[in-house]
Amino acid sequence: NCSNTALEATYTDGVATPGACANESSFIRTWTLVDACGNTTTQTQTINIQDTTAPTFTVPATVTLECDQDVNDLTLTGDVTDEADNCSNTALEATYTDGVATPGACANESSFIRTWTLVDACGNTTTQTQTINIQDTTAPTFTVPATVTLECNQDVNDLTLTGDVTDEADNCGNTVLEATYTDGVATPGACANESSFIRTWTLVDACGNTTTQTQTINIQDTTAPTLVSELETSFTVICSNIPEVPSLEFTDNCSTEAIEVSYNETNTFTGDGNDYEIIREWTATDACGNSTVINQIISVISENFVHEVIQEFCIGDGTINLFDFLESGTDLNGTWISEDNTVTIESDGSFNPLELELGEYIFTYTISNNGCLETTEVSIRLNDDCIVLPCTSESIKISKAVTPNGDQYNQYFTVNGTADCSFVVDVKIFNRYGAIIFEANDYQNDWAGHAPNTSIGNSDKLPNGTYYYVVTLRNSGLKPITGPFYIGTK
Structure with a gap:
């Protein structure tokens, strides 16, 4: 104041x-x-x-996650940032609650509201809402073999052959996915039965995300044709019974129309009377060059069909032509052979008896006929007064083979060369076990391999094989003649 x-x-x-x-x-x-x-x-x-002011914070208003991401991972959904309170430096921590999810456009998609709440020490509260969208934009994965090679007769739709899809996986959901495929136009291969095409595999998840893979399928033909016909690949026959060449049928795994069959035949026949082999070979080749070779080996027992001719000539009868003793129709391109080197036979088959001593001379003429031998044996006896010379065991000719098959050769067991000697022929035939299967006194060259009544079975012919003979020439003073011979009844 x-x-x-x-x-x-x-x-x-x-x-x-x-x-x-x-x-x-x-x-x-x-x-x-x-x-x-x-x-x-x-x-x-x-x-x-007083404290009546609510805290503040920041949170992303909208977050979009892939369906396989963890919605509770705050580093993904956007953690609360810029938390602040006007009255305290104490760190505040926001909490959240999630609302009910709303289904999205497909099975693996949805959205929901996340409500964040931040409360200070005096209960002042701030809330913010955040929309979280769950999406599925990731395609599934799978494995399929990049290249498959099949034989032409295999089913390309058999997934156990072409390689089924494996390791199917989708990032969202445990639903089993099934791949489908479409095949492209085939490209022709190197031959008729070969080709290749592209198979496109597709795998789609519940939200339409698609993965495709391509696979090359090669169709090949590496299998050779197979023999359908029955064929005995190895057997033995007599040369006069060689069977005809069969026509063989083959099949192929891919195509039977394009099989080409070629035939080739070789043999070891030398014309010397020895046994030989015939090798038949068929080659079946399919459209892709795959070949099957079928062999048939025929072991041939050689026969020599002998025609015996005995002639008497006086030394002065003049020139003798051996071709005169051949049967009609015999091939004349052969060569006469003398068992006595002292006889000179001319190119035309003739010789001069005046140049020879008295006695018996044997000449043979052998030709080949379909793998068998045909021999004409001419015995010429030269004398100076046409007296018949005495018979010897060397002049007796006994069958080496009997083939009673209906042709003209070796139908019977024969003992020839006795007609001029007044001998009586006794014959005994044994099998390999020593049992007598045929016996005849004064034999007339008429036994054709018939089986004895004691044989087993219904066949009237003896089986093929080697048998043995004993020929006794009664009144000859000669020892019995023994040896083997062959019977072929087939």
Whole structure:
């Protein structure tokens, strides 16, 4: 009241009384104003501290995740950032609750609302909502062999052959996926039965995400034709019974129309009377050049069909031509051979008996006929008065083979060369076990390999094989003649 000097009040604060929450309190402030003369006035003031301001924070408004990502991974959904409170430096932590999911456009897609809440020490609350979208944009994965090679008769639709799809996997869901395929146009291969084409495999998940892979399927033909006909690949026959060449049928795994069959035959026949082999070979080749070779080996027992001619000549009868003694129709391209080297046979088959001593001369003429030999044996006896010379064992000719098969050769077991000697021929035939199977006195060259009545079975012919003879020439003074011979009844 006495001065215009500006006065300045001062204050002191009393001890704070805690409030209802951590950020609230109250205290008494005492104000004092003193004038120039020390007159003092005091007043008290109650100051209440309150916290009514909510904290603040930031969260992404919208988050889109792939269906295989963890929606609870806050590094993916966007963690709360910029948390702040006006009254405290204490770190605040937001919490969230998720609403009911709304289905999306496909099975693996959806969306839901996530509500974030941040509360300060005095219960002031801030909330924010966040939309989380779950999507499926990742295609499934699978494995299929890149290249498959099949034989032409295998089923290209058999997935156990072409390589089924494996390792099917989708990032969303445990649903079993099944791949489908389409085949492209085939490209012809190197031959008729070969080709290749592209198979495109497709795998689609529940949301239409698609993965494709291509596979090259090669069709090849590496299998040779197989023999259908029955064929005896190895057997033995007499040369006069060689069977005709059979016509063989083959089949192929891919195509029977294009099989080509070629035939080739070789033999070891030398014309010397020895046994030989005929090798028949068929080669069946399919459209792709695959070949099967079938061999048939025929072991041939050589026969020599002998025609015996015995002639008497006086030394003065003139030139003898051996071709005159051949049967009609005999091949004349052969050569006469004399068993006596003293006889000179001319190229036309003639010789002059005047150059020879008296006695018996034997000439042979052998030709080949379909693998068998045909021999004409001419015995010429030279004398000076046409007197018949005495017979010897060398002049007796006995069969080496009997083949009663209906042709004109070797139908009977024969003992020739006795007609001019007045011998009586007795014959005994034995099998390899020593048993007599035929016996005849005064034999007339009329046994054709008939089986005895005691033989087993219904066949009237003896089986093929080697047998043995004993020929006794009664009234000859000669020892019995023995030896083997062959019977072929087939």
